[in-house]
Amino acid sequence: MASASLYSLHLVLICLFPYCVTAQTYRNITLGSSISARNDNSSWTSPSGDFAFGFQQIGTEMFILAIWFNKIPEKTIIWSANGANLVQEGSKIELTTDGQFVLSDAKGKEVWTATLPGTEVAYAAMLDTGNFVLASRDSTNLWESFNQPTDTILPAQQFDQGNRLVARYSEMNYSSGRFEFILQADGNLVLYTRAFPLDLVNTAYWSSKTVGSGFQVIFNQSGYIYLVARNGSILSMIASNGASTSQFYQRAILEYDGVFRQYVYPKTNGASSGRSMSWSLLSSVPSDICMSITEDTGGGACGFNSYCVLGTDQRPRCECPPGYSFLDPSNQMNGCKQDFVSQDCDGLQEANLFGFRDMPNTDWPLSDYEYFQPVSEDWCRQTCLNDCFCAVAIFRNGNCWKKKIPLSNGRLAPSVGGKALIKIRQENSTCKSVGEGSNNNDRSTLILIGSLLLSSSVFLNFLLLIVTLFVTLRFNSRRRKMLQLCPAIQGMSLRCFTYKELEEASSKFKDELGRGAFSTVYKGVLDLGNKNLVAIKNLEKVVTEGEHEFQAEMNTIGKTNHKNLVQLLGFCNEGQHRLLVYEYMSNGSLADYLFGNSRPSWHKRKQIAFGTARGLVYLHEECSNQIIHCDIKPQNILLDGSFTPRISDFGLAKLLKTDQTRTVTGIRGTKGYVAPEWFKSMPITVKVDVYSFGILLLELICCRKNFEQNIEDERQMVLADWVCDCYEERTLSLIVENDEEALEDFKTSEKYLMISIWCIQEDPSLRPTMKKVVQMLEGDVEVPLPPGASSFVS
Numbered sequence: 001m002a003s004a005s006l007y008s009l010h011l012v013l014i015c016l017f018p019y020c021v022t023a024q025t026y027r028n029i030t031l032g033s034s035i036s037a038r039n040d041n042s043s044w045t046s047p048s049g050d051f052a053f054g055f056q057q058i059g060t061e062m063f064i065l066a067i068w069f070n071k072i073p074e075k076t077i078i079w080s081a082n083g084a085n086l087v088q089e090g091s092k093i094e095l096t097t098d099g100q101f102v103l104s105d106a107k108g109k110e111v112w113t114a115t116l117p118g119t120e121v122a123y124a125a126m127l128d129t130g131n132f133v134l135a136s137r138d139s140t141n142l143w144e145s146f147n148q149p150t151d152t153i154l155p156a157q158q159f160d161q162g163n164r165l166v167a168r169y170s171e172m173n174y175s176s177g178r179f180e181f182i183l184q185a186d187g188n189l190v191l192y193t194r195a196f197p198l199d200l201v202n203t204a205y206w207s208s209k210t211v212g213s214g215f216q217v218i219f220n221q222s223g224y225i226y227l228v229a230r231n232g233s234i235l236s237m238i239a240s241n242g243a244s245t246s247q248f249y250q251r252a253i254l255e256y257d258g259v260f261r262q263y264v265y266p267k268t269n270g271a272s273s274g275r276s277m278s279w280s281l282l283s284s285v286p287s288d289i290c291m292s293i294t295e296d297t298g299g300g301a302c303g304f305n306s307y308c309v310l311g312t313d314q315r316p317r318c319e320c321p322p323g324y325s326f327l328d329p330s331n332q333m334n335g336c337k338q339d340f341v342s343q344d345c346d347g348l349q350e351a352n353l354f355g356f357r358d359m360p361n362t363d364w365p366l367s368d369y370e371y372f373q374p375v376s377e378d379w380c381r382q383t384c385l386n387d388c389f390c391a392v393a394i395f396r397n398g399n400c401w402k403k404k405i406p407l408s409n410g411r412l413a414p415s416v417g418g419k420a421l422i423k424i425r426q427e428n429s430t431c432k433s434v435g436e437g438s439n440n441n442d443r444s445t446l447i448l449i450g451s452l453l454l455s456s457s458v459f460l461n462f463l464l465l466i467v468t469l470f471v472t473l474r475f476n477s478r479r480r481k482m483l484q485l486c487p488a489i490q491g492m493s494l495r496c497f498t499y500k501e502l503e504e505a506s507s508k509f510k511d512e513l514g515r516g517a518f519s520t521v522y523k524g525v526l527d528l529g530n531k532n533l534v535a536i537k538n539l540e541k542v543v544t545e546g547e548h549e550f551q552a553e554m555n556t557i558g559k560t561n562h563k564n565l566v567q568l569l570g571f572c573n574e575g576q577h578r579l580l581v582y583e584y585m586s587n588g589s590l591a592d593y594l595f596g597n598s599r600p601s602w603h604k605r606k607q608i609a610f611g612t613a614r615g616l617v618y619l620h621e622e623c624s625n626q627i628i629h630c631d632i633k634p635q636n637i638l639l640d641g642s643f644t645p646r647i648s649d650f651g652l653a654k655l656l657k658t659d660q661t662r663t664v665t666g667i668r669g670t671k672g673y674v675a676p677e678w679f680k681s682m683p684i685t686v687k688v689d690v691y692s693f694g695i696l697l698l699e700l701i702c703c704r705k706n707f708e709q710n711i712e713d714e715r716q717m718v719l720a721d722w723v724c725d726c727y728e729e730r731t732l733s734l735i736v737e738n739d740e741e742a743l744e745d746f747k748t749s750e751k752y753l754m755i756s757i758w759c760i761q762e763d764p765s766l767r768p769t770m771k772k773v774v775q776m777l778e779g780d781v782e783v784p785l786p787p788g789a790s791s792f793v794s
């Protein structure tokens, strides 16, 4: 009596709640009931409305028979019947009049059925726990979705010996994937990789180590998940960040990436439903899947040729190394493929077509076929480069491992240490055709010979021929869009450095060599074969828009190679850090040499003029992309061990463009090395460098700065003006009157002065090209009388 009235009170209470409507639709699902797959959201809901059983649409036209959290917008699926075998609209799940529970497709063909014992089913019910049951007349459960879990378990769900969860194939593909979570009959709870596509387990990557004692996994109402022994004692705690089921929806799922994760979702009580909510992650087993899979075969967590890195969100990400790309961009766990043609093992020696990209803290622990110790990093690079089987070399503390394709089980993590040297073809497939026509070994030899011959003008034409050939080859390869490549070995290829490497090389940027408006240069020591000292230029004001542009500029600079240029060896492009690594020039800058205490010999100065001019010819006319230096001045001409002039800082104009003009004028005032067109709205051409060279040549002739304030005779304050005045007054010998050597060789010094006057003509079109300047300096071409030079005063 009392219990009956309590029951009706309960009903009244229920109807005061918002889910009253849902609650009323609840009933035992009787024999003969069915739901059809169409997008009308029809389902069988649990009494509370928390769970629903029915069809969910996957993609545009397929349906999955599933159970889901029904009160949250995500409608998160916790169980499904036909993940590997989706059905079309019009398919039907039916509890037949004879007690069978059958999913049939639109044509009536059976797709799935609940396996039942002999006893007759009387009804079905969607319970508030998330369990869907088929029960007999006496309410014994004959079939439960809880006993046939797919990839998820819920609180109150028993997970017994023999039960297993199989991960999905991918986030949105519900067919069986590559991982399995199983409580074995021997009592051990184990995470396995699967022998996909077979329905078998492969190798364990986590286990509770409870052989002989594990009995049941419990997911209790406070959100704890643990393994118990038969006597109830806890053997292994899997998740203990408990959250109560009264406030949170909970689920634990073996996700497609092989991690068993527990999630919670706050239950809204009607009022606060406006807020946006989501599942939050409480725990993960294993905590770092990237490092957990150690089996001898297979692709690891990310497939072959890829590597796994744990994100800050504690989720693994699969990435391809440089030169590789995803096999299936829509499923990054499927691994990566090589984007270039592998090294040819017979015939041509292709080693010089390959280079390395360095990846610190990266390893593919399983793919090695050769191992050396103790060796240097250079040795390791070289041995991999010369071996057509070697795809990657791992170098760590004097150990060198050679790895072959397919690379398996890659990972990137600080604990890995060392570095992976990824070998990639630098010029993709071009080399094949180039290699057949003219051997690439020959090509670099020719360039070498070419630069040696540079010192002799007889071979200039020959050199031009070679350079043209070289430029053509290079130009063709440029179009292959391999900008991101940073090959690591000598010659014209550049090396990529990490910021840390350069920080170490320069002892934390201790020894400053010089400082400019946009950069500071430090001395450093790097192990690059025989070149030990380097100059590391830290670009502080790079204005380039993108990574790509920077790389493109590096590519252009990296392809230059001339004995009168400072060779770029490599660079670092890491976040906001942009650093360039150059050869170290032991004799400092021309400015220090020329304006120092002792006057360099006239012969030496003439040679410096030659060399600088030749370097400019190369930049203007001989490299594949014309380079306008824009900032020729004695500070940017460096002297190597044998006082050969080397132009530095070329190719940076584009990266530092906006600051360039302002910087230069700002420092030097109007009387500088700066051509007048900078101050007018005239196009900037190679002739701006000719102008600056003209000023530089005057300074070389006179061993003084173009502008010197502390000179008694005001007429002599600006060297260029004074020279022009003297030229007009035919008193050029006054310029060198204090320089015995230059006076003795007055024919030459006069010629040089006239060349300077040609170079500093206000009208750029009157200025000679640098090639013409070289010819005049060398005496191959007569120097015509210059027009009265403009003295450019603003």
Ligand SMILES: *[C@@H]1O[C@H](CO)[C@@H](O)[C@H](O)[C@H]1NC(C)=O
Binding pocket: 027, 028, 122, 123, 137, 138, 139
């Ligand atoms: C469902 O059917 C069983 C057996 O017929 C019965 O005992 C139970 O009370 C029914 N439940 C509801 C909610 O109707």
Ligand SMILES: *[C@@H]1O[C@H](CO)[C@@H](O)[C@H](O)[C@H]1NC(C)=O
Binding pocket: 039, 040, 041
């Ligand atoms: C099905 O549910 C979705 C959201 O859950 C809703 O947008 C849609 O209108 C519903 N369709 C029908 C036919 O009720």
Ligand SMILES: *[C@@H]1O[C@H](CO)[C@@H](O)[C@H](O)[C@H]1NC(C)=O
Binding pocket: 086, 169, 173, 174, 175
């Ligand atoms: C899911 O992945 C499997 C395995 O690659 C594939 O055979 C199946 O077609 C995929 N299913 C869907 C719906 O994309």
Ligand SMILES: *[C@@H]1O[C@H](CO)[C@@H](O)[C@H](O)[C@H]1NC(C)=O
Binding pocket: 212, 213, 229, 230, 231, 232, 233
């Ligand atoms: C329960 O079983 C475990 C493993 O079988 C055993 O180590 C433990 O001593 C048992 N505890 C009790 C109280 O029996």
Ligand SMILES: *[C@@H]1O[C@H](CO)[C@@H](O)[C@H](O)[C@H]1NC(C)=O
Binding pocket: 220, 221, 222, 223, 224
């Ligand atoms: C769930 O298990 C934990 C750990 O054993 C225990 O502290 C907690 O009281 C349990 N909660 C419930 C509701 O049984």
Ligand SMILES: *[C@@H]1O[C@H](CO)[C@@H](O)[C@H](O)[C@H]1NC(C)=O
Binding pocket: 339, 340, 341, 428, 429, 480, 481
């Ligand atoms: C390299 O060459 C191969 C074969 O010609 C081509 O399929 C691939 O797309 C190329 N890769 C790049 C990055 O150009």
